[in-house]
Amino acid sequence: MSEIETPYRYDALCAGEIESRWQSRWLADQAFRAPNPGDPGFSIAKPKYYILDMFPYPSGAGLHVGHPEGYTATDIVSRYKTMRGFNVLHPMGWDAFGLPAEQYAVQTGVHPAVTTRAAIDNFRRQLQRLGFAYDWSREFGTIDPEYYRWTQSIWLRAYHAYYDSVQQRARPIAQLEELIAKENRMISIDGVEIPWVSCTPMQRQAHLDTHRLAYLGFQTVNWCPALGTVLANEEIIDGRSERGGHAVFRMPLRQWMFRITAYAQRLLDDLALVEWPDSTRAMQAGWIGRSEGAEVRFAIEGFGALAVFTTRPDTLFGATYMVVAPEHPLVEWVQARDATRQDLRDYVTWSRNRSDIDRQAESRVKTGVSLGVVARNPATGESIPVWTADYVLMAYGTGAIMAVPAHDERDFAFAKTFNLPIRDVVSASDGSEWTGEVATSEPGIACNSRNDQVAIDGLPTNEATAKMIKWLGASGFGAHRVQFRLRDWLFSRQRYWGEPFPVVFDDRGMHFPVAESSLPVRLPALDDYAPVQSDHPTPPLGKAIEWVQTTAGEAGVDSNLLAPSTPVRREINTMPGWAGSCWYYLRYCDPKNSTRFVGKEAERYWMGDRGVDLYIGGSEHAVLHLLYARFWHKMLFDLGEVGTPEPFAKLFHQGMITSYAFERVDGSLVPTDQVREVEGGWIEIATGGSVKRVIAKMSKSLKNVVTTDEVVAEFGADTMRLYEMYMGPLADSKPWNTRDIAGVFRFLQRVWRLAIDERSGSVTLAREANADIERRLHRTIHKVAQDIERLAMNTAIAALIEMVNAATRPTQMKDPSDGGLTEDQMRRFLCALSPFAPHIAEELWLRIGAQGSAREASWPAVDPAMLTDDSIEMPVQIQGKIRARVAVPSGADAAEIERIVLSDPKVQELLEGRAPRKAIIVPNRMVNLLV
RNA sequence: AGGCCUGUGGCGGAAUUGGCAGACGCAGCGGACUUAAAAUCCGCAGAGCUCACCCUCAUCCGGGUUCAAGUCCCGGCAGGCCUACCA
Structure with missing residues (x-):
């Protein structure tokens, strides 16, 4: 019936037809192509605006409604900025190497190259169906050899660089070599000091290798047998792998590392340069974990000095024992001296085999073994016992601590467990006596802390600390030291689906870089790419025997380094999934460049002074991706490859879109x-x-996943976009409620009806502008602009709805020829609507016969005079309660307002003849009379 | 255990700087149109009361600052996120 009566109604079918038509046209016209400097159509007069979405990882499942939340927001901003006259860069591409794709491939038995391409095609189709204004000519994937060629190239730059700690920046390692040669520095080879000129080439290379920013390090790594790979610290949550939640063990291994720790201070300091959420900056600062204190050296007879790091050198007099990590060299030294120490051997083995989850499960239970050696406390001169315990971590500080049980909870618990002495050296600031029941780590007043050379008794903690550091320096027992929690970044993975390292090994085990001109090192096709489940990391690339076993010439090593016929084997580890996303935003500036990872001019133009202008993505990347990308960017900045110290000027996290689930009385979910x-x-x-209905994450098991395909089929892309933005503040997490979509869908139907007669399909516009409507239109356009600037899309849409409600005439059904807006008004309204619902805006623009297109139009001008009323109804409070409302001319000053208000009969009646003691008048806001 | 964030009608939310709490939408109720329904349009709508109010109470709970507090401060409670033996 309804089809017959209103065949021209805006329904799902109509929306689908309009949207597909415009989408094909935008693609065919390359409508959102951003010209680079030098390209046809480029105008230097336009300011640039680079707006970026976090790199999506296309999964086989496709898009659910959570994915496009951020994309819709960036799309609105990008369309709006374009209308405001900016040259907008708004690109999209694919982060496609990595664990999930490989695991999916292993599950399905289809090669990751195939599944990944299929997932990308599906993602692209779904994004295009939402009408996003991406410059598709810049699209690429991390798995494209033309892309990972440059990922490898940047890695090589790090390989060929070292960190100059004096200049505090990365420099080419060739410069370090020159410097060492010039000064003919002494090089320590196996504990012997040899001058540089006397070193063999191999010794020289080995020495330089210890300085590279990308270096091969032998250290304890997080080994995850279930995933068949090692993981970075950042990839471990609660002792389990971030992906899959598998157990993780520590094991020493030779792996490629990044010297990110060299950048710790700058990564911390430069957080002040960016406009990021405070919570994200706090998380990064926390992860970097700067602490200030002292290094103190304790003498152990026969062994030498045992160095510890402490933030509380003021408690040195209270150090009654020491503890080293089970992996500490001192433990080996003790074992080497005394092979009968079975208890020690057992403890070391036991603690090594314990996964991090085990350690956390029995979290506060202290275990340990005495080493049977003593160290000399430099402050007291006492001999104190040295223990090993796994509550001390090899990876932090020096892997050893001085234990001050009176003032550290962990040391206190350990001392109680093993009956070690406890000495109070800090009394509470309020002068109260220490009870001996618990450790007190709060600052206080030093006590029991003096010797022949130094006394800090009576000093508050900060002064005591400073004095002790001074004494340590003077006496040679230690020095001031800054310690970071951040550790070097483990960059090798024992996986197939990742970028190969451009490096080979000769039969002596020395490594040699592949020459820049020989990149990319292509990932070999491999039929059996499954991870090898074993107790030892076994990279699958090892199976590509013909690829692995090659010659220096074949692999592309510079013939000055190795003769071309030298047999070499390739590195068989691959880079982690993070590699490609560390620099993709740079490639977007110049994606087709075949001579550089990004052209200098393109990079300078798009990155400008501060980098990406607006970066939107989930807060789950607050530490990992954002820290890694900042690190790569700073390396490139130091090496003169990019012009900004930080990559992302402004960052915003969209909230999570949740869904409903149902909870039984016992709390289980249905x-x-x-x-x-x-x-x-x-x-x-x-x-x-x-x-009971509760809010829950979308998950397959709860059957509450909503896909974009479903929503688009039922309501169309414009409605989908509008609802995503109308749900609530962009930053908040909010539940998807399918029932609510009807509201914004009805809004678009009213918009349509405002211009199109549903029965005849003819255009219905007002002949004359209504003054009130005109006023409202100015206000709406003004508010929408303001709201987009602050990413408050929900209130912008509310304003658009109000506008349409006001313009919709009750008479419309009866007299379709009388529309609510004139053509000129409709055109301006469509401009404001266009960033949110671009398809319907373009379609109506066309139908009302306006020139050009909605997306290319300039943002409509707002007349400031239209934003204020002649008269304002001001609330009048008496004793702080609103008792009356009085009309006051807008712009009236306080004195005039007071006069008008006091002469108002209603106010006089309420005052009952009393004169106000005081009148508080806030022009345009309110009046408060106190009697 | 510590750090950070959030708490407003039946529901999602609004209130941009301390200044009319509840914009806008969903669900609900009433009306117009219709034989009827759908659709559409108009209206009502925090709770209470002596139901039109200009009355009383209301922004998780308890205090405080202020002429004025959802907003600022202190102390709780609840939920979420992060970190978690980091010396």
Whole structure:
């Protein structure tokens, strides 16, 4: 029936037809192509605006409604900025190497190259169906050899660089070599000092290798047998792998590392340069973990000095024992001296085999073994016992601590467990006596802390600390020291689906870089790419025997380094999934460049002074991706490859889109499809028991995942975009409620009806502008602009709805020829609507016969005079309660307002003849009379 | 255990700087149109009361600052996120 009566209604079918038509046209016209400097159509007069979405990882499951939240927001900003006259860069591409793709491939038995391409095609189709204004000519994937060629190239730059700690920046390692040669420095080879000129080439290379920013390090790594790979610290959550939640063990291994620790201070300091959420900066600062204190050396007879790091050198007099990590060299030294120490051997083995989860499960239970050696406390001169315990971590500080049980909870617990002496050296600031029951780590007043050379008794903690550091320096027992929690970044993975390292090994085990001109080192095709489940890391690339076993010439090593016929084997580890996303934003500036990873001019133009202008993505990347990318960027900055110290000027995290689930009385969750809505609530169909609606993450098991394909089919892309933005503040997490979509869908139908007669399809516009409507239109356009600038899309849409409601005439059904807006007004309204619902805006623009297109139009001008009223109704409070409202001319000053208000009969009646003691007048806001 | 964030109608949310709490939407109720329904349009709508109010109470709970507090401060409670033996 309704089809017959209103064949020209804006319904899902109509929306789908309009949207597909415009989408094909935008693609065919390359409508959102951003010209680079030098390209046709480029105008230097336009300011640039670089707006970026976090690199998506296309999964086989495709897009659910959570994915496009951020993309919709960036799309609105990008369309708006274009209308404001900016040259907008808004690109999209694919982060496609890495664990999930490989695991999916192993599961399905289809090669990751195939599944990944299929996932990308599906993602692209789904994004294009939402009408996003991406410059698709800049699209690339991390798996494209033309892309990872440059990922390898940047890695090589780090390989060929070292960190100059004096200049505090990265420099080419060739310069370090020159410097060492010039000064003929002494080089320590196996504990012997040899002058540089006397070193063999191999010794020289080995020495330089210890300085590279990308270096091969032998250290304890996080080994995850279930995933068949090692993981970075950042990839471990609660002692389990971030992906899959598998157990992780520590094991020493030779792996490629990045010297990110050299950048710790700058990564911390430069957080002040960026406009990022405070929480994200706090998380990064926390991860970098700067602490200030002292290094103190304790003498152990026969062994030498045992160095510790402490933030509380003021408690040195209270150090009654020491503890080293089970992996500490001192433990080996003790074992080497005394082979009968079976208890020690057992403890070391036991603690090594314990996964991090085990350690955390029995979190505060202290275990350990005495080493049977003593160290000399430099402050007291006492001999104190040295223990080993796994509560001391090899990876932090020096892997050894001085234990001050009176003032450290962990040391206190350990001392109580093993009956070690406890000495109070800090009394509470309020002068109260120490109870001896618990450790007190708060600052206080030093006590029991004096010797022949130094006394800090009576000093507050900060002064005591400073004095002790001074004494340590003077006496040669230690020095001031800054310690970071951040550790070097483990960059090798024992996986197939990743970028190969451009490096080979000769039969002596020395490594040699592949020459820049021989890149990319292509990932070999491999039929059996499954990870090898074993107790030892076994990279699958090892199976590509013909690829691995090659010659220096074949691999592309510079013939000055190795003769071309030298047999070499390739590195068989691959880079982690993070590699490609560390610099993709730079490649977008100049994606087709075949001579550089990004052209200098393109990089200077798009990155400008501060980098990407707006970067939107999830807060789950607050530490990992954002820290890694900043690190790569700073290396490139130091080496003169990019012009900004930071990559992302402004960062914003969209919230998570959640869904509803249902909870039984006992708290267990019921899948959505097993629940029925009844009067006043919901019941579980199977049992009839009543259940409560709760907010939950979208998950397959709860059957509450909503896909973009479903929503687009039912309502169209414009409605989908509008609802995503209308749900609530962009930063908040908010539940998807399919029922609510109808509201914004009805809004678009009203917009349509404002211009198109549903029965005839003819255009309906007002002949004359209504003054009130005109006023409202100016205000709407003004508010929408302001709201987009602050990413408050929800209130911008509310303003658009109000506008349409005001313009919709009750008479419309009766007299379709009388529209609510004139053509000129409609055109301006469509401009404001266009960033949010671009398809319907373009379509109506065309139908009302406006020139050009909605997306290319300039943002409509707002007349400031239209934003204020002649008269304002001001609330009048008496004793702080609103008792009356009085009309006051806008712009009236306080004295005039007071006069008008006091002469108002209503106010006089309420005052009952009393004269106000005081009148508080806030022009345009309110009046408060106190009597 | 510590750090950070959030808490407003039946629901999602608004209130940009301390200044009319609840914009806008969903769900609900009433009306117009219709034989009827759908759709559409108009209206009502925090709670209470002596139901039109200009009354009383209301922004998780308890205090405080202020002429004025959802907003600022202190102390709780609840939920979320992060970190978690980092010396």
